[in-house]
Amino acid sequence: MRSTTPAQASPPPGKVNREVLLRDVRVALAKGDEGRSKLSAKKDLQEWQAQRRRFMRLACAPRPPEDRPAPKVTRQWTRQRDGYRIEGVLIQGREGQTLPAHFYLPDPCPNETAGILICSGHAFEGKSYPLYQQAGSLTARSGMVALVTEPFDQGERIQDRKANGEHQSWGTQSHNNTGGKALLLGWSQSGLEAWDGMISLDALAARPEVDGQRLGVMGSSGGGTQSAQLFALDERLGAAAPSCYLTSHASLAGAAGPQDAEQWHLGSLELGLDHADYLAMRAPTPALICAVEGDFFPIKGTRACLAEARKVYKAAGQTDHVQLEVAPGEHGWHAPLQVAAVRWMAQHLLDREITPTPSEAVPMTPAEARVSPSGCVLDLPDEISLHTLLAQEADHLASARRLMADDMRLNAVRDLAGIRVQGKRPAAVWKKLSNDSNATNQKGLVQMSDGMQMPATRVVPANPSTGTPQLIVGRGAWHRGLTTPAEQETLWIDPLTMGDAQPKEGAWYGYFGHSARDAAWCFQLGHTLVGRQTEQIMEAARLLSKPPRLIAEGFIAIAALHAMALEPVLFAGSSIKLPFPSWQSLFNGADIGYQFAFLIPGALAVYDLPDLRA
Template sequence: MMRSFGTLVLVWMMLVAGRGIADEAYRLLPLEPDGPAPREMMKQYLIRQVETAYEQWQNDYEARKTNEEIAAYQERLKTRFIEAIGGFPERTPLEPQITGTYQGDGYRVEKILFQSQPQHYVTAALFLPDAAQFQPPYPGILVACGHSANGKALAVYQQACALAALNGMAALIFDPIDQGERHQLLTDQGKPRLAGTAGHNMVGVGSNLLGRNTATFEIWDGIRGIDYLQSRPDIDADRIGCMGNSGGGTQTAYLMALDDRIFAAAPSCYLCSLYGQQVRTGAQDAEQNIFGQLAFGMDHADYCMMRAPKPTLMCTATHDFFDIEDAWTGYRYAKRLYTRMGYGDRMSLIEADEKHGWSLRLREGGVRWMLRWLADRDEAIFEPEGLQVLTDEQIQVTPHGQVMLIEGARSVYDLNRDFAAHLAAERQAAWQEGPPEDWQDQVRQLAGIRPLNELPEPAVHRLDVLSREGYQVHPLVLSPEQGIQLPALWFVPDQITATSAVLYVHEEGKAADAQPDGPIIQLVREGTPVLAVDLRGTGETQQVGQRYFNLERHGTDGQDWYIAYLLGRTYVGMRAEDLMVVGRWLASQLAEDASIELRAVGQATIPAVHAAALEPQVFARVQLDRPLISWTNTVQLGYATTPLSSLVHAALTVYDLPELRSVIRTHSQLDVHQPLDALGQPAND
């Protein structure tokens, strides 16, 4: 049944730690004693692609010379940006309310509640100049918050708004989702269940599957904030600016690139380079990463260049974790493009000798920029010493301090559930009489899975055979492409009685079920050969120890996953290709009449159903143990523990996991054991 494996040529390696490996002898990497740490494999593989993408970005930039070429580039990137975050909803009535006022020293504050979408409430504070000193209508500035727990109430954010009002400009500051008064998940006691980056990342999981992003909601809230400013008679609708720090710098960058109503912009402590950031600090939370943007050429500098020649000020800090050298490099690219257009004076940068944060000189610089371009006053204004602002209680907009305690309030999770239900109805209609004609092309495109006949044969490294009672273990390392190594264990019974072989993949790697009394050895003792393999980023190459938000909820490889996300790639797709290539190779080692059964456990079932559905000739039988019941369930639950590596951006616009399982049933035997929901609890298939 089994062909010869050939001469054993490589020395067995047992020195490098792996994850979830029961037997030290089952550790195969690195193949070279001084080779890179196996857990860094995926990061290094992806960083090489980032470097290639950056070279292309630089070439494209240098080729962009004329105003016509720049205009075409701006339109292309805006279109791609909006597509990558799933587009925007229709405008609906804001239903604004002024829930209270506060009289400060030289300025006045109105506490505002509006609906960016029906029953989706936004809490904001409008800082207004003293009408006795400055006559309306005033220039209006939208101020976006960074990741402060108390949102708009943070003192330095209020001080920036008050400084604007003291100098004759209105400033509307609003709470982002999961900050201040806008926590989207509350406990039974009305307290935030998740806050700040933790909340943003959780929103990002379900949003990703819908083709959205946490940024989709943040940007739309900002756009509606500008709508509110322009609706007021005391605001000059033609003089709109935007500024914000840290996460507010992110929002400012997005808004200034996409909303043409923003004339002057001053993002602070954010703009650097995504290409450089992946090498240095790695990805930040969900909204700071747009699907595919490094592949289609949208770096931080592009947020400035997409709006050229409107006035843009980069506010930076010398000791920021957003790398200052990357910030200056990005600034130079933007400055050169502005100069090509004849408006070099409209692109500027200030650098404070500070750490990350909206420090005094950055606040003053941002407000001065607004004063220059929105009020035609080029003045060296300074923030008054000891500028008093509101307490958290004084700036509170809602009766009980949280929008989700308002009767009928809808969270971003509710909005995602609505969209998921809409997409489910569309899919049901499309799949009612079987898979749509072009389903394979659509699935391949979304997951990034090439046809098997376009994938090369793997290179195979064979290591010393291990003898066990009743069977042998042939250690292998398969390389489906440069930079990727898939450690594998080929368990061969002394007496082969089965007419098929099993390709076994487990979410924790090849050795997770290879204990003496485990499922793999049970199959082997029954006479079935088993090839257990680590899909990329699992087992020995599972990333561990990275700094990332909420590892226990989203997996230990969130930063590596986000590099792939920025490149427009999916772990599901890459792992599905691994399975297809390994399955084809395994078939070449068997007798012509032998078949292959694919067994997958846990999150490995997700690439498995993709591989089996798209390449039905490879696997005669498929067994799924503890599979995720559906991606829709991830969206429905809201709070979920589905790993990032198990997501496919926008998958639910075309298909869900049950659709792939239905396809498999048309050509192969499919067994599903112990399906789980998105919290790891038992579910019904």
Template sequence: MSRLTFLSLFLLSAFSAAGQEHTFTPRILPPDFNQDREQQMMRSYLREKAHKHFHNRRKKLEQLDTPEKIAAYQAELRAFFRETVDLDSFPQSPLSPQVTGILERDGYRVEKVLFESQPGFHVSANLYLPEGNGPFPGILHPCGHSENGKAYESYQLANQLLVKNGFAVLCYDPIGQGERKQLLNEKGAGLLKSTSEHQILGRAPVLLGRGLAGYMIHDGIRALDYLASRPEVDSERLGCTGNSGGGNMTAFLMALDPRIKAAAPGCFITTLKIKNERPGPGDPEQILFSQIAAGLDHPDFAIIRAPKPTLILAATNDFVPIEGTWDAFRQAKRIYGNLGYPERIDLIEANEKHGYSRLLREGAARFFSRWLQDRNTEIIEPDSLQPEKEEDLLASPKGQVLSLPEERSLFDLNAAYATHLKKNREAKWNSMSLEEKRSTIRKLLNIEDIKLTQTPIARRDLPPHHSTSIIKAGRLTLPRLDITRPDGKKEATYLVLDDRGIPAAYKSYQQSLDAHDITQVSFIDLCDIGETKTSNWRFYGADWAISLMLGESFLKYRVEEILAIARAESGKPLHLFATGELAPAVLHAAVLEPDLFSSITLHKSIHSWEDLMRKSDPTPDTHTVVHGILHHYDLPDLKELIPCPLTQLQ
């Protein structure tokens, strides 16, 4: 029987033994390891990296004391911003707008609107138009994370206040909210809450080099295109405001689209240094690849547009840290002052919780009146304003745009763009030599050689022939469990990298080990696996989101660890088995240094990154995702380069 077949049988029988009870539960790292949520290993590791960049950015900001220096800073960050979401890759296709209904109200009307931000990809919106002769200044209003999108009460009240004061307002549903749910149940209604849906939708676009932010920014720009196209609207007097997720989109759009003359982002602006800790990194549409490394922080969304008028809307009791908001405001205020226009940026802090509260709505209306209507007036929201029923504001016949004929979902757009990238990359990849491919992989992932040391840990509770040790891989700590049979020749090592962690893996394999002639098996938890796993302090994958903002990936960290571990085996044959999210890291390591591995077996692993374009699982595979990797290669391209026997078990 071949060694590969033998190993595969061993591993299959190991999984059949999963769940059986064993008296020994391997816990290798100290009891207090990762117990302090603030000082968990990966949080601390990523924090240290991020804080160096934050420090360098502040030093750079202090040197912006002339209009010329500021202009160069603005141009650099604006160019980076456009590139990191691949904004130029989105189609500039016809909007094909439709007005599907009109509500006539006292002093204004509401048009129910559909338009296509991409072919077959509809945006649902309400356009509020004042009575009288235009053209009126226009306000774009992207929604925050409301389940009913544009029908959310405080957003309706903001729109009504603005339209009654002479503004045309376009309030639209973001992807995953209101009428634009991308996951529907059997009744045709939204399957998940908006934030949960965004977590799922946010994975595949990263592989495409766009991120969910790219799609949402493009939607916002096309919404502004539609607003500006209306004859009732003065395209030279455009503003933008939104709260929470809408504040996020307002901040992004006001930095990127020069047509926005005045902007009021609400309950979003703070600093990443504080926000990454409390409450943690935002939803996927808030995450920009390499933004921390590039020096793009929240204050920069205002700085990039300086000296255009900007009003930061904030709440005292917000989960968005208010101290960070004031720090961000002060940073931007200094730049506006250095340009000679300190009065063009301001901040309103309402003694409220997170939300587009009345004081913020009134402050935004006064701000837009000043800068887009050239009038200073006290605007008070009347108590008579009444929100419409949600069903009366629906723009699509069945309340969800996915029910429209030939409508495309975000999953469809992802898959189509992935197919486009595959056609473009294949010729280039196939023309490369093996060394060129390895060099490309190292460069894309920024693979570095890390030092590895291993310290044995003496324990009295170990079963016979068991030993434990702690590995220091670079600045990270990894646990290791070895089982060595005294009667066997130590001619090879079987290394198990199980994404469930060592305790679960040990329970699965221990009985099978006794039944087969395996002389040495080693179990190691790579970073963010098993004992090293980060307890969620925001949402699943928050640490991955920070690595993404650093311009890095967990795939990079794990490939570096595998290579360091394999090199330390001193030339003995190494048979490697990996499960789930660790399999892609193993493939990369085997391509980069194939002489280190005698055989590889993968279990329950994804076949390709392209397969993720349509997956709607809530969490699996997130830590395998690398920004823009499908512009260059996919996992099947790597499998073809591995010379040792490779088995994939399902």
């Protein structure tokens, strides 16, 4: 076994490995900052923006057809209020899926006024949450039409229900469940939400009271995410005012991390894409960043976001078309931010200077705000859930991929998972940590050339058999490997995020496990957690005296299966026990939980786990 001299004590491998990932994140972001700083010529600016818009269109899949007809909008009721009225409507989205929404209209309504899409944030009540009702009312009382919508798994769009009709999950938990399934299909949670946003803009532009050339978008928190991304994607939007979302990846890296599945995109950091670019790729179209001082989206990053966006707006000749409004307080769409957003819309879409007057009154009770008969669109005739839609697409891909030749499939597996060939991936060396040279079980690290570390135990029996060595993966290389005897040469390792390499802090919404935050950074960097783990297993196998038997169970078995399938010459056999039969089986239920981190984006168009055993 190749070796180096004994190493000094080092920080926990989980911390070291995360810092390696964040180092790569910072390098990627620095390139993005440098690129924005170099923009000057109009041609360069246009090419830079076009490249990022192309990326967003691909990242936010699936997209509605360009030649789609106007959506069917059915009015369910009208509520008259002082100076405006509210219409509860059902908008036909994808086939079999309905978007319940509220139109807020001035009364009397001016002809061809601006139309503002208001995207709900992560509130269980969705569009009926008091703050979103108040935003709709403020917009209408300021002379513009508002359409307030809600994403999947909020309000009347709960997709995961118990037998008694109550919700099983909602909000970010549900979005990450559907987002994980979408990744396997080559889709994304942001794409599913952007589809709804585009259909909603269709419905808004079709109103006779609205000038389709005067459309804007705003929202807070999760609605800030939706509005920022929709602004980047849909060039019909002439103004945006996302609130309580825009910051910088650098500031998130040291705070809340990558966040929900709809808040980041595969491979975005390969382009150096940061939050500022959602606005910058549309420069000089007016955009107002709304923020609060005490947000968990760090205000320092928000100020950096403005500075980076202004580089591009300056190159576009309209530095003043991107501004920042900051209010005191914690995360939330407080009245000063709503006022600033509505004022921004009137200024840039109607060429009017106004002073909107907020009201603490909530326009509707929960019962009045309900649009669908039962309060859940899944009870409508012919409605299908998002989980059913995703399962149908998985079935379609399963039929199509059976036609792929095995050699083509394995090449595609390597590309999708980001698994490099030997010589191009990080190499490994053994670093001994224990001082007892006579110990049978020796504590150490497998040090990767990219700086990552795997906790490891090397077992060298006093009278080793001539049998096949063992490579035992992800089962606690230190806390189990050091105390487990073996009759043959054995190497215990814990690849990235597994066993004794688990990060001790910063779990990503703990429901999705200790691996998910690092997996999300991997996805954004253009590779995968499974791919990095697979490479580490392959290189560890080369440290043994001859090809070992590969032993793995649980989630790390997914990486072990990839290693065995792609480079079988490294191994003399295996015992691999997967945590579930196939990725396809995840579509049988709503909850994917810890599995999120161990997915390969787009995999089901090419292969499923059983294909790797063939």
